[in-house]
Every structure is written in structure tokens, then in C-alpha cells.
Amino acid sequence: MDRNASTLPDDSRVTELPRPLPSAPVVVSVCVNCKAADGAVVGPAMLDAVTAALDERDVAVMVRPVQCLSVCKRPTTVAVTSQDGYTFLFGDLVTDTGPDAVASFVQSYQKSDYGLVPWRERADVLRKGMVARVPPLRWSPEDGRAPK
């Protein structure tokens, strides 16, 4: 006999499990030591621009300066992470296009299971600038596949 909702008593119905959304706060780390090819330090301008773009969208997020994300050959670099979410690391970002792309990405990140933002929701500059995607600790299937 099939068991479905109509044959189960009300108190035994399976309730939907909570979605594995990343826990707050989402943290955006911007390298303030990044230098352009001509030697000019470009990280602080990116930090200001990313902060402004997130403020404009009223996104609840923590933005912090960091001194090097070890992707120095691809300035400027930005990481997006949270305690229970994926960590994404991007390089080659410029202030014209990077900050809005990051702000949009953070909004998607907050709505995505484990913070795994679908490819279609990532701006072109982030697709091209992707350096690393590291799964969260709390999600670790034996075969290593990403959640669907």
C-alpha cells in the first residue's frame, strides 16, 4: 500500500526540512594590497566600490579588507563566504564592473542552498574571474558531488 499524505494521520505528515541556506553574515573579503600591472595599488578603490555597491542594494553583509588572498597575479581579488556556505574566490575584477557583479552575486548567494550560486546567476566578469570554489564543511558527501 502506498503511503501518501492522504493516508497518514495529520501529525505524521513529513514536514519539509529547512533549506540549507548559508548562515549570516555573508562575508565579502577584498584584497587591499592588489596592484595593477603599472604598480598602482588598486585594492582600496575596489574595497570602497564594493562597499558602495552593497550599500546601494541594501544587502546585509560584512565587508572587510584583507591583505592578500594569494591571487596576486590576477588583481583585484575578492572572496565571498559564510560559516555554512561555499567560499568563492574571484580575480581580475575592475572597479567599472566588479562591484555590481559582486553585489548581485551576494544577493544570489544568500538565497542559494549552501550559497552555491547557479552559473546562470553569475555575471560574466565573475564567470571569467573565478579562481576557486570551496564547499562548506557541513556539506560533505562521500562522492564529493555538488548539491543540486
Ligand code: FES
Ligand atoms: S596582493 Fe591581492 S591577492 Fe595578493
